[in-house]
Amino acid sequence: MTDDSPGTTGSATVPASAPDLLRLEDQVCFALAIASRSVISVYRPILEPYGLTHPQYLVLLALWERSPRSVSDLSAELRLEPATLSPLLKRLETAGLVGRSRNAHDVRVLDITLTDAGRALREDALTIPPRIIDKLGMSLDELTALRTSLWRVIDAAQSP
Secondary structure, eight states, X not given: OOOOSTTEETTEEOOTTXXXXXXXXXXXXXXXXXXXXXXXXHHHHHHGGGTOOHHHHHHHHHHHHSSSEEHXXXXXXXXXXXXXXXXXXXXXXXXXXXXXXXXXXXXXXXXXXXXXXXXHHHHHHTXXXXXXXXXXXXXXXXXXXXXXXXXXXXXXXXXX
């Protein structure tokens, strides 16, 4: 039998001298949420001259790695629901950066391809990562270590 009264966690009693497990600033979820919003806000003014939002930039990054790609492939890579991805793709198409067409082998599949303008934008986008690094004031080694740690958190959170 476990004691579920306040001050206990399952069968273990939390000592009175233990740190407050519910202190807001000590929550990983809180730090990640603030970090995410803060870093995305650093991208906003850098992406604005290109007419891009951060989610659109992520789509282009995936397409610059490999194009064409199906919507389902992009959805899986970006970990976005197709219903969330579709409006992003429509706006990128309207901006002339991507094209959407039915797959020649399976008409149920919608392929996304970079246009000439979308491919050309990659060259300009090469300036974005150094500007972000500069704006954050962190070394490339620090950011690489942080990214590695974040992927460990993501993998742990997504494992069954």
